[in-house]
Amino acid sequence: MPGLAIIGAQWGDEGKGKVVDLLAEGADAVVRFQGGNNAGHTIVHAGQTWKFHLIPAGILSPGTLCVIGNGVVLDPAVLTREIEGLRARGVDPSHLRISANAHVIMPYHLLLDSAGEIRLGKLQIGTTRRGIGPAYEDKAARLGIRVQDLLDEKILRKKIATALEPKRAALRPFDKDPAIGLQAMTEDGLTFGHRLEPFIADTSKLCWELLDDGRKVIFEGAQGAMLDLDHGTYPFVTSSNPVAGAACVGAGVAPRDINEVWGVAKAYVTRVGAGPFPTELDDELGAEIRRRGGEFGTTTGRPRRTGWLDLVALRYAARLNGLTALAITKLDVLSGFERVQVCTRYRGPDDAVFDDFPYHQSILHHATGEY
Structure with a gap:
């Protein structure tokens, strides 16, 4: 640090909120820079479970400024409910700031x-x-x-x-x-x-002042790299850019202000909604992983599709984001399985082998993982 981006390295729901929550106590600010209340973070803090859709995970750390940046699209009804929900549970939200340009x-x-x-x-x-x-x-x-x-x-x-x-x-x-x-x-x-109105501010300037003073600022991504509008599995993607490069645009800071990029990935893979998923386990084993991992959407409650860890997609996400570190979550979910598999390459149409993530979607839609 001072500037650290936390990015989902899969299709979202990797546990970014937990990682940010752990780091927030040592940070001066946590900044959301894209997405909206389509993303949900579930956090267990001091023995209590919290679910956030817009407010940054650092809100539970009183000394940490929490920023909703200009790159976020926000539903004011959802945001006000979250603010009131914090107050009802004894949390002072006065360290929240909302970009006037969001x-x-x-x-x-x-x-x-x-x-x-x-x-x-x-x-x-x-x-x-x-x-x-x-x-x-x-x-x-x-x-x-x-x-x-x-x-x-x-x-x-x-x-x-x-x-x-x-x-x-x-x-x-x-x-x-x-x-x-x-x-x-x-x-x-x-x-x-x-x-x-009490929370609205020029958040780009606030971030610049903190970074210029050498303070620690975390840029909290929503969703994951594989759902990126430009680099994900289009058209089965989100409407924003959850990659590290978007933190500069969505928060209003310079590229040189971000010194580290941490990716967050689960020890297996999940995906919500339609789209290609080369390592998907559409069977009883996948259902068991879903049950053990509690893989149901924070925002929609929909069951998540599950599959084995995909290193082809993970390498692609690491390259896109320039990861300097990787946090692996939910290893414990796989405890007790007789066999755990990891995908190292894809087998595509005409028996072609792909070590790198295919750039052509027709290939990806027919690809299967090799372990």
Whole structure:
């Protein structure tokens, strides 16, 4: 350190929250830099179980500044519930800061996300239907609502009206839903803005000041490298970039500010939703690993697909992120199995062998692991 990125080195759910929680007590800040409440971290701290979807894992360390960076898309209803949940359990959230430039998930994003998945039918990606993708779409289209907009009624109303215009046809089935009326969304947005205002800040400057002073800052990734929008198993990916390089953009810091990158991987592999999975155990053994490991989504409760440790994918993640260290979690889950396998290469179409992660998706979809 001072700048340390913690990155998921698989398809998410590797135990990043636990690693961050362990390191947070010795850090000056923990920063979320991408994703939204589609990612969930379960942490056992001082004998209590905590589940976070937006707030950084370091929130349980009172001396650690916790930052939701500009690269995050946040649902203000979810965030305020998390804040109130902390207060109800005796945790002071006053060391939380939210980037004024972070984008907001609006009610219409949730509706569009669900409608999009239903429309795809058997070709569904398997999103969490939390509005993440549509919110990032609006951000790229320059139609997004930012956290700072929740503090100005005139700006908020105008931006919502502008964002709604190209969505009218897609939202027509929901015309009678009062939650997506312009007046209702403006009023609700202003209410959330008022509740979140004490936490809103120029978080890029805060991070720069800490790093410039030689303080220790942890950049907490969500999901995993194999779900990266550009480098993952597209189109079965998330809508952001969970790789280490995205920490600079999503937190507003310079590349030279990140000195170390730690990857987190389980001793086996899990995946939620659709997409290729060369080492998948779609049998009783996979079900047993799921049961032992408690492999059910923190956000959705969906059962996770399970498989053997995949070193081909792990090497790829190490290269993408420039890992300087690797934390392996859940080794104990495999205790007692007569045989534990590790995939070292793939067997693809036409009996071709791949030591490196295939760049062509048609190969990956038909690849099987060799152990």
